[in-house]
Amino acid sequence: MQVNPAARKGLSAEESRALTRKVLSFAKADNTRVNIDSGIRGFTRTAINRVTTAGVTEDVNIRITSVFGKRIASIDTNRLDDASLERAVRECEALAKISPENPEYMPELGEQKFGEVNGYYTSTGDVTTESRARAASFAVKAADAAKLVASGFIDVNAGSSAIATSKGLFGYAAGTGVSSTLTIRTPDGASSGWAGDEGADWTTIESERVAQDAVRKCQEWRGKTALEPGKYEAILEPTAVGMLMLRMMNVFDARQADEGRSFLSKRGGGTLLGEKLFDERVNIISDPVEKNAETAPFTGAGQPLSRDVWVEKGVLKTLSYSRFWADRKGVAPKPGGSNFVMSGGTATVDDMIKDTKRGVLITRFWYIRGLNPRIVSFTGLTRDGTFLIENGKITRPVTNFRFNQSLSEMLANIQMLGRPTRVCASENSSVGPPIVVPALKVKDFFLSSVSDAI
Amino acid sequence: MENSIGRREFVKIAGGAGAALIFGGYEEALAWQARNAPGPDAAEKDLVLLALDAAKAAGANYADVRITRGQSESISTRERQITGVGKSETYGIGIRALVGGSWGFAATRDLRKDAVTKTAKEAVAIASGNNNINPVKTTLAPVKKVPDGRWITPHEIDPFTIPIEEKAALLFKTNEEALRVKGVRFVTSSINAIKESRLLGTTDGSMIQQTFMRLGPNVTVTAVPADNSDFQTRSATLAPMGKGWEYIVSLQLSENVLRWAEEAVMKLSAPPVEPGVWDLVLHPSHLWLTIHESLAHPTELDRAMNYEANYAGTTFLAPPEKVLKKFKVGPEFMTIMGSRSEPGGCATCGWDDEGVPAQSWPIIDKGIFVNYQSTREMVDWISSITKVRESQGCSYGQDWASIPFQRMPNVSLMPNSKDVSEDEVIAATKHGIYIEGDGSYSIDQQRYNFQFGGQVFYEIKDGKRVRMLRDVAYQARTPEFWNSLSMIGGKSTYKLGSSFSDAKGQPMQLNAVSHGCPVSLFRNVNVISTA
Numbered sequence: 003m004q005v006n007p008a009a010r011k012g013l014s015a016e017e018s019r020a021l022t023r024k025v026l027s028f029a030k031a032d033n034t035r036v037n038i039d040s041g042i043r044g045f046t047r048t049a050i051n052r053v054t055t056a057g058v059t060e061d062v063n064i065r066i067t068s069v070f071g072k073r074i075a076s077i078d079t080n081r082l083d084d085a086s087l088e089r090a091v092r093e094c095e096a097l098a099k100i101s102p103e104n105p106e107y108m109p110e111l112g113e114q115k116f117g118e119v120n121g122y123y124t125s126t127g128d129v130t131t132e133s134r135a136r137a138a139s140f141a142v143k144a145a146d147a148a149k150l151v152a153s154g155f156i157d158v159n160a161g162s163s164a165i166a167t168s169k170g171l172f173g174y175a176a177g178t179g180v181s182s183t184l185t186i187r188t189p190d191g192a193s194s195g196w197a198g199d200e201g202a203d204w205t206t207i208e209s210e211r212v213a214q215d216a217v218r219k220c221q222e223w224r225g226k227t228a229l230e231p232g233k234y235e236a237i238l239e240p241t242a243v244g245m246l247m248l249r250m251m252n253v254f255d256a257r258q259a260d261e262g263r264s265f266l267s268k269r270g271g272g273t274l275l276g277e278k279l280f281d282e283r284v285n286i287i288s289d290p291v292e293k294n295a296e297t298a299p300f301t302g303a304g305q306p307l308s309r310d311v312w313v314e315k316g317v318l319k320t321l322s323y324s325r326f327w328a329d330r331k332g333v334a335p336k337p338g339g340s341n342f343v344m345s346g347g348t349a350t351v352d353d354m355i356k357d358t359k360r361g362v363l364i365t366r367f368w369y370i371r372g373l374n375p376r377i378v379s380f381t382g383l384t385r386d387g388t389f390l391i392e393n394g395k396i397t398r399p400v401t402n403f404r405f406n407q408s409l410s411e412m413l414a415n416i417q418m419l420g421r422p423t424r425v426c427a428s429e430n431s432s433v434g435p436p437i438v439v440p441a442l443k444v445k446d447f448f449l450s451s452v453s454d455a456i
Numbered sequence: 457m458e459n460s461i462g463r464r465e466f467v468k469i470a471g472g473a474g475a476a477l478i479f480g481g482y483e484e485a486l487a488w489q490a491r492n493a494p495g496p497d498a499a500e501k502d503l504v505l506l507a508l509d510a511a512k513a514a515g516a517n518y519a520d521v522r523i524t525r526g527q528s529e530s531i532s533t534r535e536r537q538i539t540g541v542g543k544s545e546t547y548g549i550g551i552r553a554l555v556g557g558s559w560g561f562a563a564t565r566d567l568r569k570d571a572v573t574k575t576a577k578e579a580v581a582i583a584s585g586n587n588n589i590n591p592v593k594t595t596l597a598p599v600k601k602v603p604d605g606r607w608i609t610p611h612e613i614d615p616f617t618i619p620i621e622e623k624a625a626l627l628f629k630t631n632e633e634a635l636r637v638k639g640v641r642f643v644t645s646s647i648n649a650i651k652e653s654r655l656l657g658t659t660d661g662s663m664i665q666q667t668f669m670r671l672g673p674n675v676t677v678t679a680v681p682a683d684n685s686d687f688q689t690r691s692a693t694l695a696p697m698g699k700g701w702e703y704i705v706s707l708q709l710s711e712n713v714l715r716w717a718e719e720a721v722m723k724l725s726a727p728p729v730e731p732g733v734w735d736l737v738l739h740p741s742h743l744w745l746t747i748h749e750s751l752a753h754p755t756e757l758d759r760a761m762n763y764e765a766n767y768a769g770t771t772f773l774a775p776p777e778k779v780l781k782k783f784k785v786g787p788e789f790m791t792i793m794g795s796r797s798e799p800g801g802c803a804t805c806g807w808d809d810e811g812v813p814a815q816s817w818p819i820i821d822k823g824i825f826v827n828y829q830s831t832r833e834m835v836d837w838i839s840s841i842t843k844v845r846e847s848q849g850c851s852y853g854q855d856w857a858s859i860p861f862q863r864m865p866n867v868s869l870m871p872n873s874k875d876v877s878e879d880e881v882i883a884a885t886k887h888g889i890y891i892e893g894d895g896s897y898s899i900d901q902q903r904y905n906f907q908f909g910g911q912v913f914y915e916i917k918d919g920k921r922v923r924m925l926r927d928v929a930y931q932a933r934t935p936e937f938w939n940s941l942s943m944i945g946g947k948s949t950y951k952l953g954s955s956f957s958d959a960k961g962q963p964m965q966l967n968a969v970s971h972g973c974p975v976s977l978f979r980n981v982n983v984i985s986t987a
Contacts, residue, residue, distance in 0.1 A: 057561030078544035
């Protein structure tokens with residue numbers, strides 16, 4: 003990828019290195035770590051078919067971590083002049099000295115080898131207020147043409163993160179992210195449709211497709227009628243799947259499982275590592291170089307991140323180990339994944355509909371909250387497009403539902419899988435950790451009660 | 457210091473006897489502010505004036521400028537060890553400009569004069585661009601200018617003066633007490649302290665310096681049986697509060713943790729609830745969140761006008777002309793007040809982010825929905841119905857980098873004017889569940905269908921608490937639920953519950969907010985088991 007360094011947002015590698023060196027030169031602690039996050043955020047928000055707010059924010063955040071023995075403290079600041087930085091280092095060291103020891107503290111890392119990630123797309127970094135407004139206008143025009151009401155959000159991030167330690171570690175990665183989401187409603191508030199897209203590369207964002215899909219959903223959901231709650235075959239569009247899988251990102255943790263606090267804990271002790279938990283077509287990996295879903299190749303503590311296979315053919319293959327827990331258990335440390343990539347199949351949503359005798363098509367979810375960690379169950383609601391399928395066809399729009407569902411059970415109940423795609427999985431539609439998932443058809447998805455919400 | 461409004465008079469005419477019980481002591485509070493609230497830093501004031509001038513020169517018909525310096529200090533522990541000690545500081549300037557009827561916003565951490573001028577021009581350029589594409593009308597409600605406003609969170613002890621060792625010692629003592637209870641395997645505890653200086657200048661001529669302090673404590677105990685076959689947690693769900701360190705002292709953490717630890721262990725052997733229809737006696741440590749989700753959010757005016765349709769959602773209380781002064785939310789004895797001046801409230805302030813003075817006003821009066829939460833640009837949308845011509849002061853931006861918009865004030869259920877005790881409320885319950893502490897919570901985007909869990913649950917039989925239950929959640933539809941409110945406790949049962957992290961807006965911003973309420977009884981609610 004060709005980039006013009008002059009146009010990049012956020013600090014360059016050289017600037018980051020110079021800044022971390024300066025902070026480290028002030029340090030007197032046994033060990034010091036510096037993390038820098040810098041960049042811009044540009045946003046455009048629309049409602050009632052017009053731009054309601056737009057803006058741009060520039061910031062640089064420095065986190066200093068000071069360590070004396072096992073006494074550790076950290077300070078975040080965005081004041082970058084020499085005097086402020088030195089004061090922050092002194093304050094952090096004073097705080098560390100008086101902090102009680104953390105017996106689980108692991109020494110700072112020295113130089114590490116990080117894989118190369120090209121996660122900065124100039125197509126995204128160069129997005130202007132005008133280009134965001136143009137993209138937003140697709141939605142407004144589509145809504146105006148259909149006599150509907152558009153509310154949308156375009157979120158653009160571009161910047162870099164860097165890490166350095168007093169033991170000689172240095173890491174730098176630049177990255178970009180963009181999300182575009184749109185809700186279309188009827189003027190009387192009787193129907194609502196949603197569509198969205200997310201990526202690292204602005205050129206992959208399909209603003210026109212998003213506008214068309216949201217308008218279509220809104221039009222098709224008109225005249226919704228009641229459907230009895232219960233267990234249904236459910237076709238979950240990729241965004242719906244991604245919103246649930248976002249909750250699976252941090253569940254593969256060895257310590258929680260070893261301590262008996264996870265659905266991966268084995269009764270009587272130990273973990274379910276190596277056991278088949280899900281449908282055999284379930285494969286879950288994380289990989290910082292995943293195209294259009296890139297992340298920095300290191301953690302906030304400077305551990306290298308590379309491709310990890312968490313679940314293969316439905317079998318739990320890997321658990322993450324913090325450096326402390328790995329040391330305790332005598333295994334290699336393994337940080338959790340920074341993105342979530344689930345493999346899929348070849349089915350389209352239309353194929354899934356054709357294959358369904360009686361089921362429900364779900365566009366996305368809302369207000370997902372944990373219920374019972376022993377079975378990784380969650381509650382939440384369907385939103386912006388829910389339809390009944392009968393004998394291979396969508397027969398009518400139906401009311402929204404609250405669901406109460408175990409995710410491990412859902413991954414065991416898969417019937418069909420679509421092609422994986424990156425989705426906007428955060429409920430607030432800002433760019434989140436990259437989630438790449440397929441549409442799924444699952445059996446026995448529990449829709450527990452009706453919601454009147456539109 | 458400038459006066460805020462005559463709150464006592466306002467409450468007297470519009471909040472009923474219950475409201476008068478809660479919002480007393482107005483003159484004393486003013487005198488305390490006059491003694492304690494600091495004025496603005498001279499250099500910051502110059503930068504605010506520079507930005508306002510630059511925005512006006514670039515063509516803004518209105519602008520407001522915020523310099524905020526947010527500091528936080530957090531300490532967290534598990535069992536006998538520290539898991540984190542940290543401080544943070546974020547400092548910068550945010551400029552909001554109105555050109556024609558369109559808003560533009562720009563913000564930077566760079567506080568050099570040329571950068572501030574450039575940022576002000578950028579905010580105006582963004583506003584102009586939006587105005588050229590799609591000109592709209594925006595009417596700002598009148599506000600009295602406040603040339604030298606000063607306010608600070610009422611407190612006795614600044615939490616930032618307490619050494620970190622003292623905070624750690626308190627948490628370790630608390631953890632140790634919990635670990636003495638047989639069956640307790642894990643305990644985490646933390647204290648998060650926030651201090652924020654916020655200087656606001658507006659082209660209307662206001663210059664307001666405020667300092668906010670908030671404290672968020674947490675203790676969570678986990679019990680695990682010897683064979684790892686289960687685990688149960690009991691979070692103390694302690695309310696974050698706009699107060700000083702004296703609040704933490706008043707919580708008596710190391711004494712009260714024994715009860716939380718014992719309850720975590722009791723949950724392991726408690727029977728799961730029998731799903732069905734139950735009466736519910738809801739403690740304020742639980743009910744605050746139900747109020748937050750089912751009443752406070754749906755009464756945000758921007759939601760009623762589709763501004764939040766793509767994220768937080770709209771509301772069942774819309775359109776305004778069909779519901780204002782008409783919709784019966786609950787029984788006649790139910791009064792819900794919006795307030796930016798409730799003592800200890802996390803959303804309590806002297807003025808909002810548009811320089812509108814803190815005030816209290818009825819949102820639900822005698823069970824009828826009578827007003828929304830509003831900012832200056834929103835008043836005009838409904839003033840023909842409400843006859844209210846001024847903003848209720850609900851504008852807030854999370855920090856310098858965030859555009860201010862309509863955020864929730866403290867929204868509270870007023871207590872019974874008679875001092876009804878918790879025991880009396882329980883005694884009035886034949887077949888019920890007493891719920892303490894907030895648990896899992898979820899509600900739809902128009903705030904109809906909700907499901908709430910809790911921390912501890914006790915069965916009430918024939919007016920007495922008889923045994924602990926577990927895995928309880930209730931599902932209800934907002935209007936039916938609130939119309940099933942059958943009894944409320946008096947002032948002695950009234951407490952605040954709070955959150956530091958109420959999310960709304962795109963980009964998403966967090967707001968700290970509190971909700972006060974008495975112990976309350978609801979009849980015939982649908983209870984499910986989460987086992």
